[in-house]
Amino acid sequence: MAAFEITREDGESGGRWLLKSDGHEAEMTYSRLGDSKIIVDHTGVPDGLRGSGAGLALAERMVADMRAEGKGVIALCPFVKAQARKHPEWADVIE
Template sequence: MSELPEIQLEETGSKGRYFIRLATGEEAEMTFTKVGEHQVIIDHTEVPDAFRGQGAGLKLVTRAVEDIRKAGKTVIPLCPFAAAQFRRHPEWADVLKH
């Protein structure tokens, strides 16, 4: 198993996404929406079969959590995959919107 390419971030207005693009052009992505100045909603995570078994989805959510924490914001994980990762990672509770 090879190392995944670097996670990239794209933002347009209130929307954004973290993504990993393989040399083949396939992308794993996690999309989000900014709500006001202090909150982010994780909308969707999609990981094509080319990424299976490499932890790409978890890496995308982890990067988002790190960035949200640094920015002093909170997150609402509406995406079922992201919500499941928050349940598995109690150390992320500080950024979880209650």
């Protein structure tokens, strides 16, 4: 998998992780659920990044950030749900 630069935009009610590569942008968005959880609701990867591992890179960054912050994740996004099934080691973060 390629090394991607991922940034995080964090606001009062939610935010997103943003991945930029080769003129394309992929994102994973979330909403806050109190102080201890977030709801990941969408992962968008444009055609130009499909198959590159961009979606997985966003998910791994989200899990790492939430683990570091001691927060749980409710995954409404179908992509994140599917990745959580493939990565049982994320069970401490994703419900």
